[in-house]
Amino acid sequence: MATSPHSQADPAVAEPAAGATPAFSPLYQQIKELILQSLQSGEWKPGEAIPSEMDLAARFRVSQGTVRKAIDELAADNLVIRRQGKGTFVATHAEQHVRYRFLKLMPDSGDRDSEGPAQRAVLDCKRVRASAEVARALALRTGDPVIQVRRVLSFGGVPTILEDLWLPGNAFKGLTAEQAAGYQGPTYAMFELEFGVRMVRAEEKIRAVLPDPQQAAALKVSQQMPLLSVERIAYTYNDVPMELRRGLYRTDTHHYRNDLN
Amino acid sequence: MATSPHSQADPAVAEPAAGATPAFSPLYQQIKELILQSLQSGEWKPGEAIPSEMDLAARFRVSQGTVRKAIDELAADNLVIRRQGKGTFVATHAEQHVRYRFLKLMPDSGDRDSEGPAQRAVLDCKRVRASAEVARALALRTGDPVIQVRRVLSFGGVPTILEDLWLPGNAFKGLTAEQAAGYQGPTYAMFELEFGVRMVRAEEKIRAVLPDPQQAAALKVSQQMPLLSVERIAYTYNDVPMELRRGLYRTDTHHYRNDLN
DNA sequence: AAGTGGTCTAGACCACAAC
């Protein structure tokens, strides 16, 4: 082991190339990387249990404590969920208590549960060519095939969110308006189930804007009503961008909530 | 030890009351709580080193690994910063790389460093009585003394943020406009230094709004320009609210950036 | 009872910083 101390039984991890800068990293980081690769390759699917800590320790020939620390970090990254007595499970957007993890819009009074689920109306779902902007966000080339979805989310019958989604055409080949509208539960859960694409993190840029006539009409609001513009890029494993989303949020009855630590 | 296994040398932690529901919690959580109390009581000040893991282990009569896990959580909560080879330090808002931890407004191009520090202009700083709304946010009673500060932050000479701060009158007795304007560095660092108040977390509610005439004038923008309304409640230890802040952000040259995990 | 994650300990050694 060039990259970690104690090689009592030769952990089954790769040696760094000799000569070059020897990418030092602790054993548990290497284990984390290996588990990550298995997650990514789909060896264990969202919602399924991964092998027990003891099993993984045996597989990688390290102590249980080292595997534990690796999994601790994966759990901190929300890639995996630990359940005492049951096992460790691949995280998924399809669960009750983690649903709409990325949606920070909250009703001004009460919580999201009291409000009930959003009604989805898909206005459009078509195959287009990536604009320069969309291509940059999705790490594609201008003109590459992209699927664009436009939809409105309503709460209690009130149109509240208008958003456009852009998805890489390759990974999401065959996505239809019916799929986008009909699936029960978070759209990201549908992406996992139907396309094997799991979003693990996202970045948002938020602005205050006025809607153009078309947008105002879709939300049934005046053109003078200021709206929250939320541009999101969602990433799957390995920081690969898989979705660009531009949303307009009404904030007269809702607000965007953020916790700072 | 009623709440943890292994009492080899009787860890110096309190026993839960007999009879009542025995507040089970692991040893390291109890240690974390004890360290937290010392932080809160000011036994170690922001920026100072806390005792080494070995010292704390000896003090609390537990193993170093247990102290380590307690400190790990404190570090994850940003209450403390670990520095290999040097020690563990009480976190502070006065450091380069953690400065403006709570300010999520970024210039559209470049990062915050390229933009340089904000210029502060304090428009007002006065003692007032808490309105019902302010009192609720700060866990005070309506009419309690509160200090209100109104200021404008400019970047490169352009007024970008207009904000009002409300602070509990008791804890911030004697705060002057000169202090608010003159201090170099984050306002939260000044709070630590001058008033011994350290903000550890915050919640924000964000909306899109149009400014009233006075607000538009202070920011030198049209009343038709949509602005980001950011309402923040900042908390010190123990979830005690110590600041209510209402900001209006220009988002034509900047954006509010948020990372979702 | 068996299996899983969760806690705790003790001891060894590494990496880094300061003297």
Added chain:
DNA sequence: TTGTGGTCTAGACCACTTG
């Protein structure tokens, strides 16, 4: 050289879930 945090191990036992 010393002291600090960081890593790794091995073993014991606890808490929770399932059969």
